[in-house]
Amino acid sequence: MLSALDLFAERGYDNTTVTEIAERAGLTKTTFFRHFPDKREVLSAGQEVHSRLLADGVAAAPDSATPLEAVAAALDALTASFTAEQREFGPRLLTVIADNPELQERATFKRAALAAALTSALDKRGVPDLTASLAAELGVRAFHRAFEHWVDPASQQTLTELARQALDELRAATAALG
C-alpha cells in the first residue's frame, strides 16, 4: 500500500484516515477494510507472504545444512522477492514506523511472527527448540539489518548479499558472548 505510505509520510500516520487511504488507492472504504482490518495493517501486509518464503526456504535447504545454513537459505528466498520499488519506498517506510509508537509495536510483532515461522520450519528439520529459535532470531535480525542498509541509495550490494553478510556478522558476534 504505497499510496498509504505516501499519505503517512505527507501528513503523519495519526492524521491520516482510513477513508483518505482508500481514496488515494482508488478503493472504497469497504474494499479497503476487507484487505486491512486496521489502519496499521497496511504497513505489515507482507507478513504472511514473508513467513511463507522463509519457511519454504528452510524446507528446501539440503539435509546436511546446519541451522544457520538453513536460515541463510531462507533469507535468500525472502530477499529475492524484494523489488526496486520496495527499495525506493524503504526510507519512507522506516521513517513512518520510527515516528509512531503504534507502528513500532506492530513492526516488532511482525518480526516475532517471522521468527516464529522460521523456528517452526527449523523444528520440522529436527533442530532442537532452543537452537531453532535462536537461529530464527539471528535470521530475522540479519534481514532487518540488511534491509536498512539496502534502502540507503548509496548502497551498492543486493539485499541478498547484505543479508548473508549480516548473518555472518551475527554468527561471529555470538562467539563473543562469554
Place this chain on the structure above:
Amino acid sequence: MLSALDLFAERGYDNTTVTEIAERAGLTKTTFFRHFPDKREVLSAGQEVHSRLLADGVAAAPDSATPLEAVAAALDALTASFTAEQREFGPRLLTVIADNPELQERATFKRAALAAALTSALDKRGVPDLTASLAAELGVRAFHRAFEHWVDPASQQTLTELARQALDELRAATAALG
C-alpha cells in the same frame, strides 16, 4: 493491577471495560487513566521498573564480567524483585495474554523494551553493539522461560535459580547454531 487481571480472566479481555477495571480497583476512571493511558497498559505496568532493574544489574557487574555474566547479574537483580503474589497470579496472567492478540503484541513490545534496556547498559560497558544486543536477547528469553516455569505450582526452584539455568541452556544452544 491484579483486580484487572481477575476481570480479564473472568469475562475476557475484550469484554472488560476501563470503568469496570477502575471500579474493581476502587479507583475513579480519571485516576485510572492517569496511571494507564490504555487498557492494555494495565498488564505491562512493570516495564519501566524492570528495565531499570536490568540496567542497574548490568552496571553493578564486576569489570571482568563477560557480556553474558553481566546479563546473569541483571537477571539476579530483576528476579529478586518478584513476589509470591506475582507467582500466584502468573498462570492467570499468561492465560489472559495467550488468549488475546492485542496483549500478545503488547507483551512482545515489552520484551523488546527490556532487551533495549539491557543492550544499552551493555553498550555502556564497552560491549560491541551486536554482541550486546544478542546477549540482551538471551537475557530476556531466559527471564521469560524462567517465569513460565516458576509460576507452575509444582516448581521447586526460585525464579533466580530458574533464570540462571535458562541462561546457561541458551548459551549452550548458541554452540549448536552451525
